[in-house]
Amino acid sequence: MKKLVNSKQMKAIDAYAIHTIGIPPLVLMENAAYSVVSCMEKSISKEDIILVVCGSGNNGGDGLAAARILLNRGYQVDVFLAGNPAHLSEETATQLKILENLEMVIWNHLEEVNFANYTILVDALFGIGLERDIEDEQAAVIAEMNTHEGIIFAVDMPSGISADDGKVKGTAVRADYTVTFGEEKVGQILFPGSEYCGTLVVTDIGFPPSAVDSVASEFYRYEKMDLARLPWRRAYSNKGTFGRVLIVAGAKNMSGAAYLSALAAYRTGAGLVEIMTVESNRLILQGQLPEAILTTINPDLLDTTEEKEKIKQAVGRSDVIVMGPGLGVSDKAKKVLDFVTLYAQVPLIVDADAINIAARYFNTFPLMRGNTCLRLNELNNSLPKGTILTPHLLELARLMDQPASDIQDNLLKTADSCTKDTDLVYVLKDARSVVAYEDERYLNYSGNNGMATAGTGDVLTGILAALIAQGMDSFEAAKLGVYIHGLAGDVAAAKKNRYSMIASDVVNGLEDVLGGMI
Numbered sequence: 001m002k003k004l005v006n007s008k009q010m011k012a013i014d015a016y017a018i019h020t021i022g023i024p025p026l027v028l029m030e031n032a033a034y035s036v037v038s039c040m041e042k043s044i045s046k047e048d049i050i051l052v053v054c055g056s057g058n059n060g061g062d063g064l065a066a067a068r069i070l071l072n073r074g075y076q077v078d079v080f081l082a083g084n085p086a087h088l089s090e091e092t093a094t095q096l097k098i099l100e101n102l103e104m105v106i107w108n109h110l111e112e113v114n115f116a117n118y119t120i121l122v123d124a125l126f127g128i129g130l131e132r133d134i135e136d137e138q139a140a141v142i143a144e145m146n147t148h149e150g151i152i153f154a155v156d157m158p159s160g161i162s163a164d165d166g167k168v169k170g171t172a173v174r175a176d177y178t179v180t181f182g183e184e185k186v187g188q189i190l191f192p193g194s195e196y197c198g199t200l201v202v203t204d205i206g207f208p209p210s211a212v213d214s215v216a217s218e219f220y221r222y223e224k225m226d227l228a229r230l231p232w233r234r235a236y237s238n239k240g241t242f243g244r245v246l247i248v249a250g251a252k253n254m255s256g257a258a259y260l261s262a263l264a265a266y267r268t269g270a271g272l273v274e275i276m277t278v279e280s281n282r283l284i285l286q287g288q289l290p291e292a293i294l295t296t297i298n299p300d301l302l303d304t305t306e307e308k309e310k311i312k313q314a315v316g317r318s319d320v321i322v323m324g325p326g327l328g329v330s331d332k333a334k335k336v337l338d339f340v341t342l343y344a345q346v347p348l349i350v351d352a353d354a355i356n357i358a359a360r361y362f363n364t365f366p367l368m369r370g371n372t373c374l375r376l377n378e379l380n381n382s383l384p385k386g387t388i389l390t391p392h393l394l395e396l397a398r399l400m401d402q403p404a405s406d407i408q409d410n411l412l413k414t415a416d417s418c419t420k421d422t423d424l425v426y427v428l429k430d431a432r433s434v435v436a437y438e439d440e441r442y443l444n445y446s447g448n449n450g451m452a453t454a455g456t457g458d459v460l461t462g463i464l465a466a467l468i469a470q471g472m473d474s475f476e477a478a479k480l481g482v483y484i485h486g487l488a489g490d491v492a493a494a495k496k497n498r499y500s501m502i503a504s505d506v507v508n509g510l511e512d513v514l515g516g517m518i
């Protein structure tokens with residue numbers, strides 16, 4: 001598990017190291033500069049002509065120190081001090097004085113600099129101190145840097161990317177490498193920040209563990225060693241040991257989603273998977289997945305005791321229930337959901353059409369229109385404890401009755417509203433999914449754009465259900481499931497490619513992920 005920090009938390013770690021432990025800031029700056037240079041040295045040669053673009057804060061100070069180290073090592077290097085010289089931080093002023101003593105070339109105005117003369121750029125304009133949108137001269141500098149054809153190394157953050165949420169503040173440098181110090185920043189994991197970073201290199205610049213531990217963060221991500229969290233499979237066991245998953249996925253001609261969800265649940269280790277669907281899906285599902293148990297219901301007879309009893313029995317014998325994949329949004333589908341939620345005492349995985357049905361239903365009440373709080377309260381009151389909702393951003397926008405663009409622009413704030421006063425777990429699915437429960441925020445770093453293909457969300461529901469069926473707590477299952485799903489997508493991309501892979505390849509990828517082959 002890797003801790004992730006925002007700018008405030010990173011500044012608190014800096015401050016603890018400096019003021020409580022007593023490490024002089026110039027020592028941290030020197031270590032930061034050396035780590036930037038050692039990353040650069042893997043890609044540059046003495047033929048390169050390097051320009052270090054510096055701001056007036058400590059990010060610029062790191063850049064000035066890196067320029068000195070490069071000069072000492074015989075590289076051809078100039079400096080462009082793009083920040084206001086009147087606003088230099090104390091350490092940065094010290095670094096500038098050293099460079100002046102060394103008689104380095106230091107440009108002060110954009111007009112003086114011919115970027116075409118340089119083969120390598122170092123971006124040390126802004127780091128975690130970025131506070132507002134970049135404008136005017138600094139924006140013009142970044143525009144020049146982004147048209148440059150050589151490699152760009154960003155110091156700590158690509159200038160213009162918010163360390164807090166990965167958003168572009170006005171404009172931002174598109175780096176090839178970002179060398180960051182101490183801890184990974186939230187804004188380097190979330191998009192678009194992640195893309196602007198290029199290859200992210202995390203370096204140790206001497207923050208003592210006690211400085212890092214002194215600051216609490218709600219953000220983290222998983223790494224390969226977190227696969228050890230997988231539920232242990234007892235030797236003395238039978239299929240009952242590994243739980244029973246029910247997939248409620250009813251609509252005619254929409255059996256594909258149920259199939260992918262059920263297949264993924266089996267391939268993640270569930271003991272038994274039952275699919276509740278309409279009779280017309282029976283033959284095809286039996287042919288595709290004979291291992292699944294099928295219970296069929298007749299949507300035209302949902303008011304009869306017999307059909308209700310069938311639903312009640314199926315719900316009663318399951319350990320976890322997936323609702324939504326391929327369900328449709330008809331009134332009959334809503335009725336099935338009503339019965340399932342009425343009888344269910346176990347966690348639900350609420351996905352796709354189940355979320356759309358809830359959104360539609362809320363829209364029938366004028367008081368609920370635009371009232372996110374009331375809508376989320378209603379969900380919290382009507383769904384069993386441990387339930388996981390897995391909306392993609394458009395489903396989330398419908399559920400919360402907010403524009404999708406607002407949700408996309410404020411994913412972390414949206415996670416905060418979703419989890420306020422609730423027991424539910426939210427998986428906000430995106431290129432970097434956020435799993436949110438109470439105050440914790442798991443940001444997922446596995447997966448790739450080949451997963452932007454129909455049916456991969458259905459696969460996720462099966463994975464989550466299987467982990468819960470095997471005894472995992474819902475929040476743990478949600479985090480690990482999202483992580484495994486992304487890793488399986490990475491295996492699929494490696495075996496096929498990001499264009500050709502389809503959802504069933506992601507299911508196949510589970511074999512390598514769970515078999516310890518990655």
Ligand SMILES: NC(=O)C1=CN([C@@H]2O[C@H](COP(=O)(O)OP(=O)(O)OC[C@H]3O[C@@H](n4cnc5c(N)ncnc54)[C@H](O)[C@@H]3O)[C@@H](O)[C@H]2O)[C@@H](O)CC1
Nearest residue numbers: 014028029057058059126127128129130131132133134156
């Ligand atoms: N404080 C420390 O102990 C260390 C800091 N380090 C470096 O210092 C960086 C943080 O330094 P600073 O806090 O000085 O901040 P930055 O150098 O990131 O930003 C400089 C200053 O620019 C101003 N500013 C913010 N947004 C602006 C905008 N949009 N347009 C114009 N001006 C703007 C602010 O006053 C800010 O303090 C880190 O990212 C890292 O590179 C490292 O040297 C390691 C140690």
Ligand SMILES: Nc1ncnc2c1ncn2[C@@H]1O[C@H](COP(=O)(O)OP(=O)(O)O)[C@@H](O)[C@H]1O
Nearest residue numbers: 392430431447448449451452454455456457458
């Ligand atoms: N660019 C991407 N990078 C990583 N993961 C992605 C990307 N695009 C989609 N995904 C993942 O693929 C899944 C798609 O789910 P969803 O949108 O519900 O698809 P469907 O409804 O077709 O099954 C989600 O888990 C999402 O996080």
Ligand SMILES: [K+]
Nearest residue numbers: 123126157159
């Ligand atoms: K920078």
